[in-house]
Amino acid sequence: MKPAFFIVVLITAFALYVALFGLKLGGLTLNGANNMRFGIDIRGGVEAVYSPKDLDRAPTDDELEAAKAIIETRMDAQNITDRDVKIDSANGQIIVQFPWKSDETDFDPQKAVSELGETAHLTFRDPDGNIVLEGSDVKKSYADFTSTTKTPIVVLELTDDGATKFSEATGRLVGQKISIYMDDTLISAPTVKTQITGGEAYIDNMESEDAAAALAQKISSGALPFSMEAKTTNIISPTLGTGALNVMVLAGEVAFALVCLFMLLYYRVPGLVACVALALQVTGQLLALSIPQFTLTLPGIAGVILSVGMGVDANVIVSERIKEELNSGKTLRSAIDTGFSRAFSSVFDGNITTIIVAIILLIFGSGSLLSFGYTLLWGIIMNFVAGISASRLMIRSLAEYKGLRKPQYFGARRLAQ
Numbered sequence: 285m286k287p288a289f290f291i292v293v294l295i296t297a298f299a300l301y302v303a304l305f306g307l308k309l310g311g312l313t314l315n316g317a318n319n320m321r322f323g324i325d326i327r328g329g330v331e332a333v334y335s336p337k338d339l340d341r342a343p344t345d346d347e348l349e350a351a352k353a354i355i356e357t358r359m360d361a362q363n364i365t366d367r368d369v370k371i372d373s374a375n376g377q378i379i380v381q382f383p384w385k386s387d388e389t390d391f392d393p394q395k396a397v398s399e400l401g402e403t404a405h406l407t408f409r410d411p412d413g414n415i416v417l418e419g420s421d422v423k424k425s426y427a428d429f430t431s432t433t434k435t436p437i438v439v440l441e442l443t444d445d446g447a448t449k450f451s452e453a454t455g456r457l458v459g460q461k462i463s464i465y466m467d468d469t470l471i472s473a474p475t476v477k478t479q480i481t482g483g484e485a486y487i488d489n490m491e492s493e494d495a496a497a498a499l500a501q502k503i504s505s506g507a508l509p510f511s512m513e514a515k516t517t518n519i520i521s522p523t524l525g526t527g528a529l530n531v532m533v534l535a536g537e538v539a540f541a542l543v544c545l546f547m548l549l550y551y552r553v554p555g556l557v558a559c560v561a562l563a564l565q566v567t568g569q570l571l572a573l574s575i576p577q578f579t580l581t582l583p584g585i586a587g588v589i590l591s592v593g594m595g596v597d598a599n600v601i602v603s604e605r606i607k608e609e610l611n612s613g614k615t616l617r618s619a620i621d622t623g624f625s626r627a628f629s630s631v632f633d634g635n636i637t638t639i640i641v642a643i644i645l646l647i648f649g650s651g652s653l654l655s656f657g658y659t660l661l662w663g664i665i666m667n668f669v670a671g672i673s674a675s676r677l678m679i680r681s682l683a684e685y686k687g688l689r690k691p692q693y694f695g696a697r698r699l700a701q
Contacts, residue, residue: 285677285680288681304570305318306574315386315577319577320574321383321579324581325522325528326383328384328391328519329383329396330382330519331379332400332517333380334378335378336512337513342376343376345373348376349371350501350504351512355369355400357469357502360650363579365578366655368381378512386577393517394517405419406419406422407465408462410453410460411463417446417453419503420446422503423443425439426438426439427496437488438487438500439500440486441483442484447483454485458476458477459475461475474488532585551694553683553694554606554695555603557675558671561599561670565671568662568666569663573662578658581656582652583653584655587642587663588659588663590663591660591663591666592663594664595671598631598635598671602623605623606679639665642660643657646658
């Protein structure tokens, strides 16, 4: 399609505007980079010391570990990937460090701490969403193994009142699921196999011993006998300095301009296409960060840079393949089709292995590792969208214009047929 190049350019320009400044259209609000949440290392944040509220004894290590787990779970749910949660066992406290929200300008620590909320509310719900059991009805939760198959399970010990309510619920829900929620986040949905009486239940079909232990800890965290409150709060200065973000943005802009200049001078028409494709790739990554307010940390920026580098590599491979095909005597249209076809396998192999690494980081990582894995994954996805699909559309479009069909405009030596 002849005007495809200009359509892609317009789409990229519009998406870039949204990525930088956001968009408000009726009830739809999309956050832009000006509302992006940055990590402690870039913008600074808050340190809060949490202590048990109205507790007449010292909390146990297990209780503190459970409280730490739920704080981390809540932060993950809010895309706060740059954080440090530590336990002070000697004083029965939890120390939490996390970055400012994007829209905070007064930098009030007490206001910032309210974002984390109170101790999590654990609920067990039937398929209709009705609560059949709460965290306070769970006396204890721990990981164990079945006596016969030795597969990992999660054991629940209920209070007397909880046992009565659970017996009634499981009696009428045999064959159906009872979903376990931490606040509004689903953490498990086991199926009721039989009515459970006696005050003890177990959840089977766990993926691993670690998965069982993690679920048991989350359930225990919702059953804490006390709530947590922030006793003290302090402001944390950015570890990279207040001007670090501006320096990084300037360095990125200069690097992008130099890369585009090289691509234009060396590959000409494919270089122009590569510049638009790279702009589209970076724009997609900005949207993936700004719209859900995903915390951008220094490792996250490293993920962006790495994926952009792979995007440049993909465009160089494609441009070289097209140039080789033209030099071998093929027509321009044939050279473009063959060039993309031969370049795809190389680009695909390099990108798919990186996608696997990024997914592993997202599944098993936490904190700043999530930020790195998230930006890297979106960068590779956008590399496929922009560096392969959009590039192919654009270069075919420009090849339709008679004035751009000269092989020297594609870096080749001879005239195309």
